[in-house]
Amino acid sequence: MAEMTYRQALTQALREEMIRDQNVFCLGEEIGRFGGSYKVTEGLLDEFGPERILATPIAEGGIIGLATGAAMTGLRPVAEIMTINFIIVGMDQLVNNAAKIPYMFGGEAHTPIVVRTPSGAGHQLTAQHSQVLEVWFAYVPGMYVIAPSTPADAKGLLKASIRDENPILFVENVLLYNDKGEVPDGEYLVPLGKADIKREGEDITIISYSRMVHVALEAAEQLAESGISAEVVDLRSLRPLDAETVVESVKKTNRAMVVHEGWRKFGAGAEIAAQIQEYAFDHLDAPVERITGVEVPLPYASSLERAALPRLEDVVDGARAMVGKR
Amino acid sequence: MVKEAERTLLQPHTTENERVQLHESKEQLLDMFSTMVLIRHFEDKTYEMYTRARIGGYCHMNHGEEATIVGSIGALRPRDWIVSFYREHGHILARGSEPRRVMAELFGRQDGVSHGRGGSMHLFDAQRRFLGGYGIVAGHMPLALGVGYSTKYRKADEITLCLTGDGAMANGASHESLNMIGLYKLPVITLIVNNLYGMGTTVEESAANPNLWERGEMYGMHGVKVDGMDVMAVRRVMEDCMRRAQDGQPCLIDAITYRYRGHSVADPGRYRTPEEVQSWREQDPIERFYRQLCDAGLITETERQEIEQRVEATVEDAVGFAENSPEPDPAGLLDYLYVDPPRDV
Numbered sequence: 001m002a003e004m005t006y007r008q009a010l011t012q013a014l015r016e017e018m019i020r021d022q023n024v025f026c027l028g029e030e031i032g033r034f035g036g037s038y039k040v041t042e043g044l045l046d047e048f049g050p051e052r053i054l055a056t057p058i059a060e061g062g063i064i065g066l067a068t069g070a071a072m073t074g075l076r077p078v079a080e081i082m083t084i085n086f087i088i089v090g091m092d093q094l095v096n097n098a099a100k101i102p103y104m105f106g107g108e109a110h111t112p113i114v115v116r117t118p119s120g121a122g123h124q125l126t127a128q129h130s131q132v133l134e135v136w137f138a139y140v141p142g143m144y145v146i147a148p149s150t151p152a153d154a155k156g157l158l159k160a161s162i163r164d165e166n167p168i169l170f171v172e173n174v175l176l177y178n179d180k181g182e183v184p185d186g187e188y189l190v191p192l193g194k195a196d197i198k199r200e201g202e203d204i205t206i207i208s209y210s211r212m213v214h215v216a217l218e219a220a221e222q223l224a225e226s227g228i229s230a231e232v233v234d235l236r237s238l239r240p241l242d243a244e245t246v247v248e249s250v251k252k253t254n255r256a257m258v259v260h261e262g263w264r265k266f267g268a269g270a271e272i273a274a275q276i277q278e279y280a281f282d283h284l285d286a287p288v289e290r291i292t293g294v295e296v297p298l299p300y301a302s303s304l305e306r307a308a309l310p311r312l313e314d315v316v317d318g319a320r321a322m323v324g325k326r
Numbered sequence: 327m328v329k330e331a332e333r334t335l336l337q338p339h340t341t342e343n344e345r346v347q348l349h350e351s352k353e354q355l356l357d358m359f360s361t362m363v364l365i366r367h368f369e370d371k372t373y374e375m376y377t378r379a380r381i382g383g384y385c386h387m388n389h390g391e392e393a394t395i396v397g398s399i400g401a402l403r404p405r406d407w408i409v410s411f412y413r414e415h416g417h418i419l420a421r422g423s424e425p426r427r428v429m430a431e432l433f434g435r436q437d438g439v440s441h442g443r444g445g446s447m448h449l450f451d452a453q454r455r456f457l458g459g460y461g462i463v464a465g466h467m468p469l470a471l472g473v474g475y476s477t478k479y480r481k482a483d484e485i486t487l488c489l490t491g492d493g494a495m496a497n498g499a500s501h502e503s504l505n506m507i508g509l510y511k512l513p514v515i516t517l518i519v520n521n522l523y524g525m526g527t528t529v530e531e532s533a534a535n536p537n538l539w540e541r542g543e544m545y546g547m548h549g550v551k552v553d554g555m556d557v558m559a560v561r562r563v564m565e566d567c568m569r570r571a572q573d574g575q576p577c578l579i580d581a582i583t584y585r586y587r588g589h590s591v592a593d594p595g596r597y598r599t600p601e602e603v604q605s606w607r608e609q610d611p612i613e614r615f616y617r618q619l620c621d622a623g624l625i626t627e628t629e630r631q632e633i634e635q636r637v638e639a640t641v642e643d644a645v646g647f648a649e650n651s652p653e654p655d656p657a658g659l660l661d662y663l664y665v666d667p668p669r670d671v
Contacts, residue, residue, distance in 0.1 A: 061502050102662055
């Protein structure tokens, strides 16, 4: 075990996998000399050279397509898209190619690619650099969407993703890169599609993923002070979605709240609420609550940005109101 | 309609082609000829089966493009890769895939090359390194970039042939791919099956400079135009490009050809005059190659008839096989979606 940042955990995972398997290579904008826009690939160019740390032109479709074609012929590419906002330009390659190829060719080809990209709001990055778009990809059969919230999960899930045969969108978070945590040394794999109970509780289940897990955990801490015991489920993966862990938790607590940064309608919370009503309807003592981002392009002014993002007090107040209904 | 003066820009020049020397063995040449005949008969049968509702969905055919297809794909070695698009029945046949499994795919049957999941636009043959037909115009070009990068990464001796259409050259994905192929000097040959129309839109209506081969230079590639109705002309250009690609020079081939039929089975092609279609039919690639072979004393009328009969039997066999192949079991609806998923994904 060693304490390190989320960023360092990702770098370590990449490095270990590149040493383990010669077929693993990274590609993306500014990942070489520049070290990556968020410095996740820093130092790797010196160690592995420009063929395995391929700094590309600004061409998201080219990057994801290159990765997919290379994967079809035996390599294990890890593509970096500078932020999830730019993935839209390359979306055709991910949705129409990487996610469809195994199925539409009857299993004759596979596309084991990992596309890493940070999602979410930073500080005043505004409308075109603050979006939460991973649910678009979680909608697509054929894709996996993985989203770690802690340094340990970041390492274990990235290593597992690189070894998996399916096309994976690996969602990082702009504001988590500097978060610190204990990370197991060496070989450490976290299974894909398995949610993690980050805090156990009895009165309410708060379901979240990525950065919002930390908001949920902080809320649980505050709720504990007023005698409410909240269980926090970190999905870690939107697809495969571990509905089983969510449902088991809700059967115990009888209340469910989903917290996510993305927009409300058609967001991750809508699907999770649907799964809960489908499999735990008789166990619910209250409607499933959703705490989400406000449906607006993210504005620049700090006052407006704060108002548009899910807040700690919304989670705490919402949970109190739900439990109060008992 | 395009003015004649503009159109002549794209007319293949035939004088050079007369000089093509046939140094291949008779067996090789007749093999090329029969592959062209196979594609023609196969597509005739495809059309018939479509009208008899044995084939559904979108269906794009290769009538008229046989020289471009056989001249390029026929020059490849088994180790080389092909990435193609949705008008690819002839492409996979030229690569040597079994006609019966290709027809079974068009019929949507389990024994099809893509097990009935792909259909006309999504044919695949891993064994022959035919990496698929794709349905998004230009969307397959970045895959060819990736295959080329993989070859370079693995230090292998392989060439990737990316077949694409003239319409694709107006799309951003073509630029991203060609730029990166040129930048990394990948062993990729991009061949534009330039049949002069993207659906009903002419090259002149979609390209600021309709001399598409001229883009080669801008991408650091060898750019070349060829008469796509002359199989030997295409083959010679392809051989030259393969040598260049092996030496680290990617190539862009603009093969000027023509599709006799509409964009798809459903398109009557009213944007072209019957005279225009007829003028191209007069340059029919199969008849031209036949004359070339006759002039060289390499084929007789009897031999041609034998080839035609053999091909017809192959196509009939393909239809019979497809008819008898089972439809995919609905219980397997989710097969092939994921590799070893942890649960219902």
